[in-house]
Amino acid sequence: KAGVTQTPRYLIKTRGQQVTLSCSPISGHRSVSWYQQTPGQGLQFLFEYFSETQRNKGNFPGRFSGRQFSNSRSEMNVSTLELGDSALYLCASSVGNNQPQHFGDGTRLSIL
Amino acid sequence: SQELEQSPQSLIVQEGKNLTINCTSSKTLYGLYWYKQKYGEGLIFLMMLQKGGEEKSHEKITAKLDEKKQQSSLHITASQPSHAGIYLCGVQGGSEKLVFGKGTKLTVNP
Numbered sequence: 001k002a003g004v005t006q007t008p009r010y011l012i013k014t015r016g017q018q019v020t021l022s023c024s025p026i027s028g029h030r031s032v033s034w035y036q037q038t039p040g041q042g043l044q045f046l047f048e049y050f051s052e053t054q055r056n057k058g059n060f061p062g063r064f065s066g067r068q069f070s071n072s073r074s075e076m077n078v079s080t081l082e083l084g085d086s087a088l089y090l091c092a093s094s095v096g097n098n099q100p101q102h103f104g105d106g107t108r109l110s111i112l
Numbered sequence: 113s114q115e116l117e118q119s120p121q122s123l124i125v126q127e128g129k130n131l132t133i134n135c136t137s138s139k140t141l142y143g144l145y146w147y148k149q150k151y152g153e154g155l156i157f158l159m160m161l162q163k164g165g166e167e168k169s170h171e172k173i174t175a176k177l178d179e180k181k182q183q184s185s186l187h188i189t190a191s192q193p194s195h196a197g198i199y200l201c202g203v204q205g206g207s208e209k210l211v212f213g214k215g216t217k218l219t220v221n222p
Binding site: 092 | 143145147152153154155156157160200202204205209210211212213214215
């Protein structure tokens, strides 16, 4: 069974630009969550989608948004990029109902 | 909100030694996850503990949940270089939202 796939693996952007990250969950998983990991703050929850609906949202500004498609694939978008947005963005999928989340290898975003 | 504190923050051991990593919660623990992360990569699910007193093992890694102490421990027996990485504990902070500790960085010297 294929794992969680995130694309691209690496991305370099400049301040003010916007970026879209993609996540393909494990087949059969309907819940997709996104996390931001930085050396200072550690792993922080961004949002979670289930059946195309956002069910949960972390404490991030509105510049961070996401969506989920009918095939459970998900994208997250960050607009007006800031230097502080440089981080490893991780996607995780699960079957839901508080079952273990399985993570992709992440997208490392660097803002210049 | 629930917070998790991991100790130690980093650990260097000689290959073959046993070690323990602790995860202490600021609130009652109803369940806990352990993950391992290699630098710059994703998290690998190790174990999920769902009730007080529960103990699970996988290969040379054993995790326990002490509900009364609001604590979980991860024990590695006869460590190997392949055990090196960052170990993270996490709890459900709401529907499908995981709250993580800061992690414990483990180095195993051959």
